[in-house]
Amino acid sequence: MAEAKSGSLSLDMFTFDESWEEKKKRAEKIVEILMETYPREKLLIGDPYRTLIHCIISQRMRDEVTYKVWRELFRKYGDIERIAGTPVEEMQEFLRKNGVGLWKTKGEWIVKASRIILEEYGGKVPDDIKELMELPGIGRKCANIVLAYGFGRQAIPVDTHVNRISKRLGLAPPRVQPEKVEEYLAELIPYEKWIYVNHAMVDHGKRICNPIRPKCSECPLRELCPYARGLVTDADIKGNSKK
Ligand code: SF4
8 A cells, every 4th residue: 555645745546556755766767768758958048038028928829929929029129128118008019910819918917027027126037936926927837937947947837738747647646736736746856857847748748648649659658657557547637626
């Protein structure tokens, strides 16, 4: 019988007959395989402000469109001073014309977040998760993205791919919120590997572990995956995330 983890994390509903220590070993192996499968020479965008603006634009947008708009925005406005000095309506119009969904909200967030960074932080994006999350349009996922890809810190942004794949792999219980998934991953995965988790799972989610009909037969993780053994299903994962 697998022992439960103490504290706010427990093994309820996703033990798969393994103890916490066994789950940790399996998690570490999974990350190693993912790192080998999806190596990336350069993880860092290296510019926290641009990373932050990219994350605001990207919400509910396809990557290709996000990248195009983001590049065009910086080509047109250049830097934080000009963006902060742009009227909200003008930014909204720019986003609308470039096909950005939620253009009204995002236009306001981009200008207002830039003004706060300029006025309260001297133009430098804060590197504290709580301060980041106080900026307009920045939730926990974006804050972690800024820390990981902007500052190069160890952080685990949980987006839709990380959320789904972690649950299929039994690294988090099937019906918990992304914030809780982050807590489980942070406990299970060695600190120095946190920064690889997001990019590797995003690549894996696009190529193999797709939202619908994952290609388990060609997956390098299939021997380590409860989903491939029928122990977790998409029906378990879907629906409300109440815990
Ligand atoms: S075995 Fe299937 S469900 Fe598990 S990680 Fe691979 S593709 Fe995803």
